Amino acid sequence: xxxxxxxxxxxxxxxxxxxxxxxxxxxxxxxxxxxxxxxxxxxxxxxxxxxxxxxxxxxxxxxxxxxxxxxxxxxxxxxxxxxxxxxxxxxxxxxxxxxxxxxxxxxxxxxxxxxxxxxxxxxxxxxxxxxxxxxxxxxxxxxxxxxxxxxxxxxxxxx
Amino acid sequence: xxxxxxxxxxxxxxxxxxxxxxxxxxxxxxxxxxxxxxxxxxxxxxxxxxxxxxxxxxxxxxxxxxxxxxxxxxxxxxxxxxxxxxxxxxxxxxxxxxxxxxxxxxxxxxxxxxxxxxxxxxxxxxxxxxxxxxxxxxxxxxxxxxxxxxxxxxxxxxxxxxxxxxxxxxxxxxxxxxxxxxxxxxxxxxxxxxxxxxxxxxxxxxxxxxxxxxxxxxxxxxxxxxxxxxxxxxxxxxxxxxxxxxxx
Numbered sequence: 001x002x003x004x005x006x007x008x009x010x011x012x013x014x015x016x017x018x019x020x021x022x023x024x025x026x027x028x029x030x031x032x033x034x035x036x037x038x039x040x041x042x043x044x045x046x047x048x049x050x051x052x053x054x055x056x057x058x059x060x061x062x063x064x065x066x067x068x069x070x071x072x073x074x075x076x077x078x079x080x081x082x083x084x085x086x087x088x089x090x091x092x093x094x095x096x097x098x099x100x101x102x103x104x105x106x107x108x109x110x111x112x113x114x115x116x117x118x119x120x121x122x123x124x125x126x127x128x129x130x131x132x133x134x135x136x137x138x139x140x141x142x143x144x145x146x147x148x149x150x151x152x153x154x155x156x157x158x159x
Numbered sequence: 160x161x162x163x164x165x166x167x168x169x170x171x172x173x174x175x176x177x178x179x180x181x182x183x184x185x186x187x188x189x190x191x192x193x194x195x196x197x198x199x200x201x202x203x204x205x206x207x208x209x210x211x212x213x214x215x216x217x218x219x220x221x222x223x224x225x226x227x228x229x230x231x232x233x234x235x236x237x238x239x240x241x242x243x244x245x246x247x248x249x250x251x252x253x254x255x256x257x258x259x260x261x262x263x264x265x266x267x268x269x270x271x272x273x274x275x276x277x278x279x280x281x282x283x284x285x286x287x288x289x290x291x292x293x294x295x296x297x298x299x300x301x302x303x304x305x306x307x308x309x310x311x312x313x314x315x316x317x318x319x320x321x322x323x324x325x326x327x328x329x330x331x332x333x334x335x336x337x338x339x340x341x342x343x344x345x346x347x348x349x350x351x352x353x354x355x356x357x358x359x360x361x362x363x364x365x366x367x368x369x370x371x372x373x374x375x376x377x378x379x380x381x382x383x384x385x386x387x388x389x390x391x392x393x394x395x396x397x398x399x400x401x402x403x404x405x406x407x
Contacts, residue, residue: 022265035218075175078315078354087171097214098264101243108246117246118169118216 001110008103008153009138011043014058015102016142016151019095024073028149029141041065043128043159044088046096050104052114056155057131058100060092066147078089085123093119103153114158161187162281163204167197167223168212168241173264177210180268184281194218198226201233208275213242213253224256237278239271298322299329304403305334305340306371308362312349319358326362330369341366344405345377351384360390374403 013030020026042064050056060071071091072079082088097119104116122129131137134154142149164186166177174190181188189204191197193215201209213220220240227233237259242249245263253261260274275281298305306329311318333339343362348355359375366373375396377385382396395404 019265022267037315072316074172076179076317078352080352090171094170094264095168101264102245105244105249108244108248113248116214118214138339 001112003112003135003155003157006107006110006112006136006155008136009140010105010156011103012099012138012140012151012153013057015099016140016149018102019098020142020144023095023098024070026070026073026133027143028144031141031143031148033139033141034148040125042123042125043127044092046089046092046094046119048096048099048100048119049117049121050107050114050155051117051158052112053158054107054112054114054155055158056103056114056134056153058096058103058150059129060096060099061150061152062092063147066144066149069147070095089121089123092119099151107155161185162208162279163187163189163206164198165189165191165200165204165206167191167194167200167209167215167220169193169215170212173212173241176268177383180271181281183283184272185284186281192217194220194226195221201227201236204237205232206399208279209236209238210271211238211240211258213240213244221252221256224258228257230395239274239278241266244342267342275342277382295325295329299324302342302400302404304338305342305407306338307342307344307400309344310348310355312347313349314348314352314358318356319354319361322358323361323365326365330365330371333371334369339371340407341371341373342400343373343375344382344400345375345385348377348381351381351388356390359385359394363394372407374406376400376403 017028020028043061044067046060048058058153067088068079068082071082071088074091075087100116104114131154135156137154139150139152162185164181166174166188169192175333178188189200189206191200191240195218211220240253240258240261241264242253242261243264259278262271262274298308363373375394377396379398385391385394385396397406
């Protein structure tokens with residue numbers, strides 16, 4: 001199967017919506033692409049990578065406040081009880097692991113054997129993660145109440 | 160004797176979800192962050208069941224399971240494997256490792272408990288035999304033909320879920336008994352937060368749907384603060400139970 005015929009966008013959408021629905025009881029609505037995430041807001045980015053006959057990356061971007069809302073919901077805490085980055089990073093990392101895990105499974109089922117890394121976190125303000133040289137890529141924006149999440153994935157043929 | 164459960168996962172979030180799922184049951188929970196810690200805890204505590212993540216740093220779940228299978232006193236401990244990967248090949252690999260069952264993330268705590276009970280029975284904690292009855296006494300009381308619902312000093316997210324569930328049953332009970340009046344007592348409330356506001360709205364909406372009249376009692380300070388919120392600004396507040404009763 002050619003990687004370009006792999007339905008990356010559809011898998012990314014269904015995985016993200018299922019993870020948020022099951023783990024957080026949050027129904028995400030897809031929104032039109034926006035040019036960039038707000039520069040003045042601290043972003044938390046959870047990432048997992050795949051390596052094998054296909055290689056790639058899945059990133060989930062959430063603003064600082066949404067990351068706190070997600071963390072509070074996932075851990076059964078009040079918003080004001082979420083006071084450590086460790087908890088936020090763990091939760092956002094786990095979300096990226098679940099979304100990336102689903103995508104990896106779809107790739108393996110389509111004949112692209114690969115392994116999944118453990119999640120990593122990048123956080124800060126006013127930064128851009130540029131990924132180049134990929135065969136296929138997809139960005140999907142979601143909203144939940146006043147919050148926005150960006151999920152993106154990049155894939156190319158591996159070794 | 161309490162069931163010993165070992166959860167091995169590098170994610171604190173997942174360990175917490177597992178712990179929460181087992182909370183209503185008579186269980187002792189042990190936690191490991193990777194296969195090395197998991198193996199050490201398994202040898203020391205001899206758990207009745209292990210909930211084991213597959214992808215972990217230091218030593219992954221497959222390696223840990225392999226080492227357990229070579230230890231005569233650990234090899235028969237049932238293991239439920241957690242994985243974020245539902246692909247056919249991955250599932251086949253997991254099954255071949257000799258696990259009792261596996262769960263694909265995302266999953267809900269109830270789903271995990273369902274899988275565990277297929278392997279071994281779980282006993283509910285003795286002091287949590289009837290949480291509804293306990294909760295009923297904690298929040299609800301009767302004053303003649305008026306049902307009183309007393310809101311605790313601090314409302315947290317779990318309080319909303321608990322009260323919502325109890326209220327559903329209580330409203331059915333009131334309907335079948337022909338009771339139409341409720342006093343919502345906020346006089347113990349010490350902190351106004353988002354959860355409290357959500358709870359108030361939920362209670363008032365549910366009562367309206369059930370045709371139950373509600374009068375709200377609160378301290379002067381709480382009443383004043385509630386007036387400042389758009390969602391609660393129009394709710395009439397009474398400053399004593401007698402005043403509320405007279406307003407029916």
